Amino acid sequence: MKVKSLKLTLSFMLIFSILWPAVVTEAKDSVKVGKITAVSGKSEVKKSGGTKKFNAFKGMAITQGDTIITGSDGQVNLDLDANKEVTIGAGTTLTISQLVESAKALGGKTSLKLQNGQVLIKVKKKLDGDSRFEIETPTAIMGVMGTEFFVSVNPNQGNPALIGGLGNNGYLGVLEGTVRVASPLNPNANAFSITASQQLLMNGQQWNREPLSLEGLPPFALEQHMKYLQEEQKLTEVMKNQLERLIQQKKDAMAALKPTPTPAPQIIYPVSPSASPGKGVVPTSAPTLTPEPTASPTP
Structure with missing residues (x-):
């Protein structure tokens, strides 16, 4: 009996050792x-499944399904993990479609949906295996392996100074690495790559690839790019001066486009008996109201 029991135990251990890798492989993403x-x-921030919006704050947790909305003066810096950073500019609506730890790769799976606005994305470590990072816009799906790039949707809606009139439907500028681009509107079209120092201008169905011009990036993206260069010890004094000058030019152009506030009309009150004929009197303080008399009770 003991020998038979031992054989069964050994058989079970053998089967378990064979099946264990498959169990690990089929583990679910978290x-x-x-x-x-x-x-x-x-x-x-509008949390997943809800309709109420909460004011964003430093340290706020962001999970799959959340939507980040910035106003005309808003900006949000977001860490999706240690190697993925997103800088969200003004007038932007960005949804975190997928944000999971992959059971097959350390890089995980990340998918963002940019409905409108602009973002600068930095993937510091090259992704491999089952890892994935995608950003989807109404006109393009962009797959990233490891890079720094800027994306905008409808850049001319809001402030033309941001992009300088380039790309009516969208814009992609790759500062480092490679971004793979496909069109969701034309699944039969072949995907293509935009490499470092190139940009893609999206005007309807006409997409133009050309050399990258930093003129197409708004101030917040240029400032963040300069910060990355400094962290990587790639920022020279000449580059720093050029970027600072361009950032200031961009800010001046944006300020010039802001409407000048109209002053409130001055109220002139009727002429008083003591005033000179034909002239009104402008009181130095707001007129006070005379209180109504209070009736006394009858005994």
Whole structure:
């Protein structure tokens, strides 16, 4: 009996050792949590499955399904993990479609949906295996392996100074690495790559690839790009001066486009008996109201 029991035990252990790798491989992906690292201006977050908006704040957790909305002066810096950073500019609506830890790769799976606005994305470590990072716009799907790039949707709606009139439907500028681009509107079209120092201008069905011009990036993206260059010890004094000058030019152009506030009309009150004939009197303070008399009770 003991020998038979031992054989059964050994058989079970053998079968378990054979099946164990398959069990590990078939493990399910788990949801990951990102974090907001900086906020400025009007910025809100609509949590997954809800309709209420909450004011964004530094340290706020971001999970799959959340939507980040920035106002005309808003900006949000977001860490999706240690190697993926997203800087969200003003007037932007960005949804975290997928944010999970992959059971087959350390890089995980990340998918963002940019409905409108502009973002600068930095993937510091090259993804491999089952890892995936995608950003979807109404006109393009962009797959990333490891790079730094800027994406905008409808850049001319809001402030033309941001992009300088380039790309009516969308814009992609690749600062580092490679971005694979496909059209969701034309599944039969072949995907193509935009490499470092190239940009893609999207005007309807006409897409133009050309050399990258930093003129197409708004100030927040240029400032963040300069920060990355400094962290990687690639920022020379000449580059720094050029970027700072371009950033200031962009800010001046945006300020010039802002409407000048109209002053409130001055109220002139009727002429008083003591005033000179034909002239009104402008009181130095707001007129006070005379209180109505209070009736005394009858005994």
